[in-house]
Amino acid sequence: MNLKSIALRAATASAAMLLAATAFAVEPVKVGVGIAQTGMFAPAAIPALNAYKMWADDLNASGGLDVAGTKRPVKLIVYDDQSDFTKDAAIYEKLITDDKVDLLLSPYATPAHFAIVGVLERYKFPMMGSTAASVQLKAVKPGNIWFPTSALPDVMGPELVKLMKAQNIKTVAISTLQSPFAQEVEKYLKMALKDSGIKLLSSVEYAPDIRDMTSIVSKMKSEQPDATFSLSFPGDSVLFMKAAREQGLSAPFQFVLVGPSAAFFSKIFGKNLDGIVTMGHWSPYQTKWPKAMPFFEEYSKRYNETPDYLDVALAYMSCEITQAAVAKVGLDHDKLRKEISSATFDTIDGPVKFDGVSNASTPTMFLQNQEGKPQIIWPASDATSTFQKKGPWAN
Amino acid sequence: MKTRIFSLAGIAVLLALCIAAPQMLDAYSLGVALQLLSWIALTQSWVTFSGLTGYVSLGHAVFYGLGAYVMALLWQSAPLWEILLGSGFAGALLALVIGYPALRVSGPYFVILTLGLSEFFKYIVIAVEAGLESSGRLIFGAPDPETLYYIMLLLAVVATLLTWGLARSRWGAGLRAIREDETAAETLGVPVTFLKIAAFVISAFIPGVVGAVWVLRTTYFEPMQLFSPTTSFTIVTMAIIGGSDRAPGPIFGAAFIVLLSELLWARAPHVYLVILGVLLVSFVLFVPKGISGQLAWLMRRRRA
Numbered sequence: 019m020n021l022k023s024i025a026l027r028a029a030t031a032s033a034a035m036l037l038a039a040t041a042f043a044v045e046p047v048k049v050g051v052g053i054a055q056t057g058m059f060a061p062a063a064i065p066a067l068n069a070y071k072m073w074a075d076d077l078n079a080s081g082g083l084d085v086a087g088t089k090r091p092v093k094l095i096v097y098d099d100q101s102d103f104t105k106d107a108a109i110y111e112k113l114i115t116d117d118k119v120d121l122l123l124s125p126y127a128t129p130a131h132f133a134i135v136g137v138l139e140r141y142k143f144p145m146m147g148s149t150a151a152s153v154q155l156k157a158v159k160p161g162n163i164w165f166p167t168s169a170l171p172d173v174m175g176p177e178l179v180k181l182m183k184a185q186n187i188k189t190v191a192i193s194t195l196q197s198p199f200a201q202e203v204e205k206y207l208k209m210a211l212k213d214s215g216i217k218l219l220s221s222v223e224y225a226p227d228i229r230d231m232t233s234i235v236s237k238m239k240s241e242q243p244d245a246t247f248s249l250s251f252p253g254d255s256v257l258f259m260k261a262a263r264e265q266g267l268s269a270p271f272q273f274v275l276v277g278p279s280a281a282f283f284s285k286i287f288g289k290n291l292d293g294i295v296t297m298g299h300w301s302p303y304q305t306k307w308p309k310a311m312p313f314f315e316e317y318s319k320r321y322n323e324t325p326d327y328l329d330v331a332l333a334y335m336s337c338e339i340t341q342a343a344v345a346k347v348g349l350d351h352d353k354l355r356k357e358i359s360s361a362t363f364d365t366i367d368g369p370v371k372f373d374g375v376s377n378a379s380t381p382t383m384f385l386q387n388q389e390g391k392p393q394i395i396w397p398a399s400d401a402t403s404t405f406q407k408k409g410p411w412a413n
Numbered sequence: 414m415k416t417r418i419f420s421l422a423g424i425a426v427l428l429a430l431c432i433a434a435p436q437m438l439d440a441y442s443l444g445v446a447l448q449l450l451s452w453i454a455l456t457q458s459w460v461t462f463s464g465l466t467g468y469v470s471l472g473h474a475v476f477y478g479l480g481a482y483v484m485a486l487l488w489q490s491a492p493l494w495e496i497l498l499g500s501g502f503a504g505a506l507l508a509l510v511i512g513y514p515a516l517r518v519s520g521p522y523f524v525i526l527t528l529g530l531s532e533f534f535k536y537i538v539i540a541v542e543a544g545l546e547s548s549g550r551l552i553f554g555a556p557d558p559e560t561l562y563y564i565m566l567l568l569a570v571v572a573t574l575l576t577w578g579l580a581r582s583r584w585g586a587g588l589r590a591i592r593e594d595e596t597a598a599e600t601l602g603v604p605v606t607f608l609k610i611a612a613f614v615i616s617a618f619i620p621g622v623v624g625a626v627w628v629l630r631t632t633y634f635e636p637m638q639l640f641s642p643t644t645s646f647t648i649v650t651m652a653i654i655g656g657s658d659r660a661p662g663p664i665f666g667a668a669f670i671v672l673l674s675e676l677l678w679a680r681a682p683h684v685y686l687v688i689l690g691v692l693l694v695s696f697v698l699f700v701p702k703g704i705s706g707q708l709a710w711l712m713r714r715r716r717a
Contacts, residue, residue: 056683098678104631104638108448111558112441132551132633140557154551196539198549198635205546223543225536226637 046093047083047349049074050113051123052130057101062252062280063126065326066149066333070094070123072320073337083341086348095119103129110134114141120349121340124148126329128155128199131163138162144355146336147375149329153202160374164358166335166367168380169297169328171199175206177382178273179214181295181396182245185405187271191243192221193234193250193258200249200275207247219243228254235261238269245271252277256286263290263411270407271295278387279327291387293408298385300331300367301394303402309338309366327385327392335365431566435559443558447630449671450565454623455644456651456663457572461579462616463649464657466609467592468519471645472511472527475534476504476617478640480624482538485550485634493556497564497622504621505614507534512613516606519595528642535640542636550634564626572619577660579612588612650689654696656703665704 051070054063074092082089095117099105106125113119114137122138122145124131131150135158138145147155147165153172155165182190190211194204204221211218219241222234235258238246246269248258255277262272277283278296300307302314313334317325325331342363347353362371362379371379384396386405393403434446455473463470480500487496515526555561579585587608590598599605628634647670655666670689677685700707 056686100678102638103633103635104627107631108441108444111444115440129549129633129635129638132549133631135551136555136632152549154549157551157553159553196543197637201543201546225539 044082044088044090046091047085047121047344048093048095048117048119049121049123050095050097050110050117050119051125052097052099052106052109052113052134053126054101054130055096055098058253059101059126061282062326062329063101063149065281065321065323065330066126067096068321069317069325069330069333070096070337072317073334073341076316077341084345086345099125099130103127103133106130106133107137110137111141114143121145121344123333123340124150124336128152131155131165135163142351144351144358146340146358148332148336152199153206155375158375160359161355164339164372164375164377166332166339166365166370166377166380168299168377168382170376170382171202171206173206173382174203174297175208175210177396178207178384179210179216181384181405182216182271183214184396185271187216187244189217189219189241189243190245190247191219191238191241191269192247193231193238194221194223194247195228195250195254196223196225197251200251203249203275207249216245224254226254228257231257231261232264234258235265235267239265239267243269245269245273248272248274250275250277252280252283255283259283259287259290259294263287263413266411268408268410271405272408273384276328279329279385279392281323281326284324284387284390288412289390290411292389293386293406295384295386295395295405296328298328298331298392299380299383299394300327301385301392301402303391304368304394304400305402307366307368309364313366331367335367335370338365339363339370428570435562440558443562445671445675447558447562447565449667450562450569451623451627452647452651452667452671453664454565454568454572454619455648456655456667457569457576457660458616458619458623459648459652460657460660460663461572461576462612464576464652464662465580465585465588465592466612468516468609468613469524469649470527470613470616471524471642471649472515472531473617473620473648474640474642474644475531476507476620477624477627477644478535478538478636479503479507480621481628481634481639482624482636483621484625484628485552488552488629489554497625500625501618501622504617504619504624508614508617509610512610516609516613528645531640531642531645535636538636538640552629552632552634555629555632558630561626561630565623568619568622568626573660573664575615575619576663579615580659584608584611650693652703653693654703656705656707658702659705659709661708662703662705665708669704 053067054060074094077083077092082091097109099109122143124145124147126149128150131147139162144162147163150165151167151169153170192204194200248255250258255274273295275297278291278294279298284291302311304310343354343357347357359372362369367380369379370377381397381400383394383400385392386395388403388406394401395403395405435443438446459473483500483503484496511530518526587603590603591605595605651666651670652663654669656662
């Protein structure tokens with residue numbers, strides 16, 4: 019070993035030690051989340067939390083989060099809101115003032131988002147929203163929260179009518195859970211149905227503690243509509259699907275609002291899920307979004323189940339947007355606010371740009387399960403497949 | 414006399430600390446204090462009726478939810494204080510309307526009836542909101558937490574004074590007589606119907622205002638959460654743990670549960686409700702008079 023190689027090795031070792039020391043010295047970026055880990059929302063919220071965890075782990079494995087040119091490890095601080103949105107304001111206040119987090123990720127579901135709007139305003143803390151969808155979002159003052167969803171009821175109503183007209187649907191029956199989001203969809207769907215040429219045969223609402231939907235499905239079946247709408251949340255969506263399977267509901271167009279995009283739904287219903295139309299604006303099979311399939315594969319492999327095509331996709335998009343903004347401008351809240359408000363972000367759901375608090379880039383879409391795969395069937399510009407009539411139920 | 418002076422001094426110090434709290438606490442701790450005060454006010458209001466009469470009400474969630482609903486409907490259409498009072502009166506009025514038929518039954522029938530009425534009213538609000546095509550109500554421009562804290566402190570103090578005053582008054586003696594033997598009380602000339610309804614109406618005013626303040630804290634009204642029966646169950650739990658026959662009881666009960674929850678929810682989210690359940694059963698079995706009753710017994714024993 020000559021002197022030159024010894025010097026080279028010593029220099030390399032010193033550089034490595036210096037790098038290691040620097041890595042240890044770098045403060046982690048603290049990212050706070052309050053989300054339902056227990057309670058009624060937990061089954062749907064935990065997959066969204068899994069998306070957050072996967073994002074953080076991937077970042078740490080690749081050297082950390084790029085903070086305006088400097089890589090820093092990410093540390094997630096997660097609290098359980100017990101599915102009680104009245105706890106979220108206190109949790110996010112704790113994250114901001116007690117844990118002194120650098121960034122926030124959002125809680126699960128619209129009410130929890132609404133419950134922290136005031137806290138974000140008070141501390142001028144920008145945060146990407148995720149699993150929130152309501153016409154009321156548009157009333158939120160822009161600047162501290164943004165919503166990546168494009169499944170907003172005032173657009174969904176007219177788009178659903180266009181989709182039905184394209185399938186030559188003539189008659190419709192609707193059942194609606196008495197819950198804010200479902201009722202908003204009902205309201206805008208009914209408005210769009212007026213003067214559309216599609217006849218509304220019946221519309222019933224039911225209370226959130228419903229235990230059985232046999233009579234509702236039975237009534238729908240007796241009316242023989244071309245299209246049925248179950249404007250329901252996961253719990254009652256399961257009840258509706260079970261009753262529809264038992265009674266062999268035969269409408270060629272069957273829409274179920276929330277649930278069919280979740281992994282547990284396909285575990286319950288298997289092939290019977292084929293043909294069900296649902297809301298959603300992401301599919302791993304959309305080849306023009308190159309990040310979609312790698313995300314799908316990584317998530318499926320890591321958690322041994324497919325991601326929810328709606329909630330998990332939205333949760334991960336919120337991470338991607340936060341990450342891209344931090345890479346560009348760092349952690350300064352004013353700069354982050356400006357960046358998120360003005361830039362276009364490359365996500366698993368394609369490019370996203372905000373107008374006020376709303377996603378102005380992603381069109382409202384609808385998914386249909388076809389041979390076990392969620393395919394985008396509307397609008398034609400983003401479709402990965404065409405609508406197929408719901409086939410007979412298997413028992 | 415000496416004990417009395419010490420007690421008064423202790424209360425004055427506690428009150429001074431409560432008044433100074435927003436200047437001493439960080440934002441999160443202030444949020445916890447706000448929560449604690451709300452539970453003290455709610456549990457005190459429950460004790461003024463159920464603790465003294467023995468009529469166990471599981472209907473306080475409805476007065477709380479109604480107050481929240483009134484605030485959500487009227488926010489920014491009238492001054493804050495008017496809406497707060499309106500929320501309280503809405504709770505009291507509802508208690509008057511449902512009190513007369515409900516208080517004709519007692520024991521387990523009354524418990525089930527109040528729970529049933531509470532759930533019934535929740536679904537009425539859900540149906541009304543559906544009819545109005547409302548999908549939850551967002552509240553913008555709510556007062557800052559310091560303001561809400563002072564309102565809640567006032568409510569907790571008023572509710573505590575109410576329990577304290579009522580327990581020592583002729584009305585309180587009448588209510589206790591109803592608890593011990595209603596028929597005997599009536600025979601002795603206690604106006605049982607009037608006293609029961611009056612106590613029920615008074616006890617419904619405070620939860621109405623607390624609900625109105627709390628919805629300003631959460632900034633979003635959604636009936637399923639704000640009319641949740643869990644509110645009633647929590648109140649009863651706090652009263653049992655703290656002791657439901659005297660004013661310090663709800664303070665001990667609420668402080669115990671809120672502080673224990675604070676210690677556990679972040680560290681042991683999956684077991685903390687189990688721990689609370691075990692504690693509740695333990696208190697019912699081994700400390701039936703609650704923390705305040707046990708402390709009073711210990712002090713009496715020490716003096717003896």
